[in-house]
Amino acid sequence: MQKIAIVTDSTCDLENEQLEQYGISVLPLKIIYTDREFTDRVDITPEEVYRNLEKEVPKTSLPSPSDAFKLFEHLKNSGFTHVLCIHISGGLSGTIQMVRNAAAEFKGIVIKVLDSKSLSMGLGFPVLEAAKEVSKGSSFDEVVNKAEEVIDQVQTFFVVGTLEYLKRGGRIGYVSASLGEILQVKPIISINDEGKYYTHEKTRGRKKSLNRMLEIIRQAAEGRTVKIAVFHGDARQEADFLIAQLKAFDNVEEIVTGQIGPVMVVHTGPGLVGVVIF
DSSP: OOOEEEEEEGGGOOOHHHHHHTTOEEEOOEEEOSSOEEETTTSOOHHHHHHHTTTOOOEEEOOOHHHHHHHHHHHHHTTOOEEEEEESOTTTOSHHHHHHHHHHHOOSSEEEEEEOSSOTHHHHHHHHHHHHHHHTTOOHHHHHHHHHHHHHHOEEEEEOSOSHHHHHTTOOTBOOOSHHHHTTEEEEEEEOTTSOEEEEEEEESHHHHHHHHHHHHHHHHTTSOEEEEEEEESOHHHHHHHHHHHTTOTTEEEEEEEEOOHHHHHHHOTTEEEEEEO
């Protein structure tokens, strides 16, 4: 008998209720200030990060190898025989490489590690669908195949208030961050096959960027049934605007929404609005 566990990290932006409902385990990243350290989504909120940004922009770090080992040991002792780990893009974080290294050394259970090539609900959707597959009693191979299918079907698009935080954190990828800001050019950012950010399209001004993002989603969803996540970083009104427009699409099965977690706040700053389509 296979007993299958699903593991992800704290950048997945799934609600705690969903994590608990499907028994999904989470490896939290860390947020580090000069004089203190916090565990992502455990003892710090996005609002607390925003409030402190003018005083200090913190650093972030991955879970430690010992965190991964402790989790694997707990799952093994709980009777799990197979573990599927799905994590934030390796092009944006070293988390997945750390988990791969830990998994290669850990003995006694089968561990498979997948790169979501995304983050937020671009990670959350494959994690959730894999967990649903486990709940159906599917085999480990079927669960892995489902997760891989969803990873291939997910697209992520977002705009930020300023590119300063992506630059500061070294996560700018292939997004140009020079003359555009002066000219109020707002890139619509997506994630490429390397799992890195790139400029999908450029628009002039914030409102145009949101409207253009809606059109991109409309085109991507054409001819198929989709689930959509609208996520934001201290930009609730603009997220609500997108949701209102998306509700008019006749092929949207579900819309979920929420605020991005604290680690992502550090790297994007206030004003992020994004859409994940699955």
